[in-house]
Amino acid sequence: MSLPVVLAGIAGLCVGSFLNVCIHRLPLRTSVIFPPSRCPACGTVLRAIDLVPLLSYLRLRGQCRSCGKGIALRYPMVELATAAGFVAVVARWGPGLAAFQAAVFLSLLIVACFTDLETGIIPNRVTIPGTIVGLALMAFGPAGPVPAVLGMVAGGGALLLLALVSGGGMGGGDVKLGALMGAFLGWPDIGAALAVAFLAGGVAGIVLLAARRKRRRDPIPFGPFLVAGAVAALFWSASILGWYGRFLRPS
Incomplete structure (x- = not known):
């Protein structure tokens, strides 16, 4: 080692x-x-x-x-x-810079995950400064600031739309966490993160309902699933996007 x-x-x-x-x-x-x-x-x-x-x-x-x-x-x-x-x-x-960016991102994700698990809240003191830090750090990367801005808009926008459509099924902390994730991951990697998050959240929800650990209207913190998707996309976004592309491509 x-x-x-x-x-x-x-x-x-x-x-x-x-x-x-x-x-x-x-x-x-x-x-x-x-x-x-x-x-x-x-x-x-x-x-x-x-x-x-x-x-x-x-x-x-x-x-x-x-x-x-x-x-x-x-x-x-x-x-x-x-x-x-x-x-x-x-x-x-x-x-180097890439490892530092990823380490900062992981640190923010860990705080968001455990605060959501313990309190049901993802504090603004994590998501808002974290998004700003993400945009600033990624601006120094080889791709520049544009993918980070697009990722932030896509991540936060997709979850905001879902929050509006679901009538409260998605919290404001989740929306802001989506923006933070997009700032660090950029476009199109934020798409991979959200895909994994929704897949993991859906599977977990079905399992909890089947095991009668949760009822249909019981809230389930979504932050940990977003964090799981973000970590997966950080390391394997190309493979995830490739798999989804093949899955969605008409045969």
Whole structure:
């Protein structure tokens, strides 16, 4: 394993630790910098030794040092997911602008996914600045700003149209997340992301209904499916678009 890949994994663990703070605090509309991190159960300020990504969770056996309450499994999951994502982008594109763009994109997606799962909300403090950052970063890429702008309009526009047609079946956070995805993925890759998202969401909905875990009118967070589609398109957009093209082509 090369040194850049190892460093990417370490950086991912550290960034993932910060993303956990964002996931917890952004829906509460509090600062992600101050005050210092505390145990959600007893309020004890965590020491530096308790904040080492992943290792602290393992050493404390998933429990707060002060009160013994369990620490949510989401914390190591986010750190591992971020590390895996950073390793994947560096292994795919090597150190450079493309890997940095992808790492920023994955970080935003992780925050959006877990906030939607936990609260049913994708905060504007993620999607709006994230879209602006995406447009700015992609403007420096080889394709320039045009595909990013087209992707943003297509991603946000498609989900906005669906929200209007469905009468509330799609939330405003999903619409803005679609715009963010389009800014980073560009056109036509945003099409691949949306195709995978709707396919995954449809399959999951059918399974949940069949298992009686959800009723027909129960809300299902769509953000995680959009995130799954975005990750799939980030790495395999050409294959996805090619498959859909062959599937839709008249025989």
